[in-house]
Amino acid sequence: MSSEPTAWPGSPALIELTGVSVRYGGVAAIRDIDLRVHRGECIALVGENGSGKSTLLQALHGLVEYRGTRRVAPRGAAQAMVFQRPFMLRLSVWNNLRVALWLAGVARGERRSRAEEALQRAGLADRRDRPARTLSGGQQQRLALARAWAVRPDVLLLDEPTSNLDPAAKKAIESMLAGFVAEGLTLVMSTHNLGQAKRLAGRIVYLADGRIRADRPTARFFGEQLDADADRFLRGERAVEAVSTLDGDYTASTTPFSPTRE
Amino acid sequence: MSAFAQSLEAAVDLVVRADPHLLGIVRLSLVVSGLACLIAAAFGLAAGAWLAVSRLPGTRLLVGILNTLLGLPSVVVGLVVYLMLSRSGPLGAWGVLFTPTAMVIAQTLLVLPVIAALTRQLVADSLREAGEPLRSMGANRLTSALLVLLHERWSLVTVLLTAFGRAVSEVGAVMIVGGNIDGVTRVITTTIALETSKGDLPLALALGLVLLLIVGLVNAAVAAAPGLRADRLQGAR
Numbered sequence: 001m002s003s004e005p006t007a008w009p010g011s012p013a014l015i016e017l018t019g020v021s022v023r024y025g026g027v028a029a030i031r032d033i034d035l036r037v038h039r040g041e042c043i044a045l046v047g048e049n050g051s052g053k054s055t056l057l058q059a060l061h062g063l064v065e066y067r068g069t070r071r072v073a074p075r076g077a078a079q080a081m082v083f084q085r086p087f088m089l090r091l092s093v094w095n096n097l098r099v100a101l102w103l104a105g106v107a108r109g110e111r112r113s114r115a116e117e118a119l120q121r122a123g124l125a126d127r128r129d130r131p132a133r134t135l136s137g138g139q140q141q142r143l144a145l146a147r148a149w150a151v152r153p154d155v156l157l158l159d160e161p162t163s164n165l166d167p168a169a170k171k172a173i174e175s176m177l178a179g180f181v182a183e184g185l186t187l188v189m190s191t192h193n194l195g196q197a198k199r200l201a202g203r204i205v206y207l208a209d210g211r212i213r214a215d216r217p218t219a220r221f222f223g224e225q226l227d228a229d230a231d232r233f234l235r236g237e238r239a240v241e242a243v244s245t246l247d248g249d250y251t252a253s254t255t256p257f258s259p260t261r262e
Numbered sequence: 263m264s265a266f267a268q269s270l271e272a273a274v275d276l277v278v279r280a281d282p283h284l285l286g287i288v289r290l291s292l293v294v295s296g297l298a299c300l301i302a303a304a305f306g307l308a309a310g311a312w313l314a315v316s317r318l319p320g321t322r323l324l325v326g327i328l329n330t331l332l333g334l335p336s337v338v339v340g341l342v343v344y345l346m347l348s349r350s351g352p353l354g355a356w357g358v359l360f361t362p363t364a365m366v367i368a369q370t371l372l373v374l375p376v377i378a379a380l381t382r383q384l385v386a387d388s389l390r391e392a393g394e395p396l397r398s399m400g401a402n403r404l405t406s407a408l409l410v411l412l413h414e415r416w417s418l419v420t421v422l423l424t425a426f427g428r429a430v431s432e433v434g435a436v437m438i439v440g441g442n443i444d445g446v447t448r449v450i451t452t453t454i455a456l457e458t459s460k461g462d463l464p465l466a467l468a469l470g471l472v473l474l475l476i477v478g479l480v481n482a483a484v485a486a487a488p489g490l491r492a493d494r495l496q497g498a499r
Contacts, residue, residue, distance in 0.1 A: 061398060080398070086395075089412065089413045090413050099399075100399050103396075105400065
C-alpha cells in the first residue's frame, strides 16, 4: 500500500483524523482514515467518483457523523467550505457576504470592511447589489470562495471547486486559489483535475473505495511508482486530460501555475 | 334575454355603481380574511419552519396531523369554534360569537394548517440544497430554517395567497360562527348563499364577480412584483 502520511516536522496538526469511518446506511463512504492537516499545507484529494473524497472533506469539517477520532488544534481551527455547486441565498451579492460574516460571528463593526475586501478579492465590486443568483456560475463560485475567505478560516475545504465551469472561469478560480496558497492559507481540495492538483497542491492524497491508498508530496506522487490501482487511475485521468487539451481546456495543462502567465 | 344574462347585467351595474351595500360586504370579507391570514401567517410560518428541522420525538406524528388538517372541512372548524365560543363553551365569557372576531378566529384556525404544512414542505425541500452549506457557515438548524424562509420569501407569498384564497372563499365556518347578520357579519360567500336561496341572483352574481376580481387582482399584483420576477430568473439557473 502506498499510504505513508507526510511528515510535517515542527507543525502541530490543525485537524487530525484517526481511524475515521463514515457510513451512509449500509454503505461505507470512507473507512479507517488517518489524516493530519498542517498549517500552510495545500492538499489535493484525488480519486474516482465515489471514492470518498467529498465525504472525507465533510468529515474534516465535522459535517457528517463519523466513527473514530477527529481532533482540532487546541487553539481551534476555524474552517470554511466551498461546495461544487455554490449555494447563494436569494439576496444581493453584498447581503450574501454579510450573512456569512454574521453566521461566522464576525463583529458587526468589522463586517462591512471584510465584505468590501471579499468583493475586491472576487472581482465583483461592481456587482455588489446584483442578486447573487443572477451571476454566472464562475462568478458565483468566485463569490463563494471570497465569502469563505472573508471569515478568515484556518482551513479552507474545497469540494471540486472548478468542475462544471468553463475554462475561463476555471482559470479565475484557480488564480484565486493560487493566491490563497501563496498567502499560506491551509487548503484541502478534492479534484479530478490532476493538472490542477499538480499546480496547486504540495501533497496528494489518493483515495479508492473509501480508503487512503497513497499520501505523498506532489513531486513523489507523480514521479514514483504507485500501486497498480493508483497507477491505473493516473493513466485514466491523464488520458482524459489529453483529450481535454485537444479540446482547448487550459486546465488540462500540467505545467506549473503562474499567475502572470495566466 | 335569459335569466342569466339579465342577472349578469344587473350584477355588472351593481359593481360599476359601487353599490354601498355591496361594498360593505366586500370590505368585511377582505378585513376578516386578511386578518385571519396575517395571524395564521405569524404562527404558521414559524411552526412550519420549526417542524422542518425539528428532530424531537413526535415530530412526524405532528406533521401527519398537520397534513391531515389540510383537508379540514370549514363547517367542522365552524362547529368547533361555535362550541368553544357559545355561552356554555369554555370561551363563552368572551362574548364574541356572531361577531367578526369569531369569524377571524374560525378562519385563522382554518388556514393555519395550510400555511404551516406548505411552509414546512417548502423549507424542508429548500434545506436539501441549502442545509449543508448553511451548516458549514455556522448556522444551526433553526437559524438555517429561518434563513430559508428569507430565501424562499416569494414562494411563501404564494403560500399566503393560497391561504387567503381558502379563507375568502369558504362559507361554512363564517356562516356558523358569524350568523350571517346583515351589516354585521355578512360576507361575500354567506351573502351569495343567502341571496341565491332568496332568488336575488344579481347581487349573488355581482358578489361572485367581485370575488373573482379580488383573487385575480391579488394574483396579478404578486406576478408583477419585482422580487418574484427576479426569483423566476434566478430559478432558471
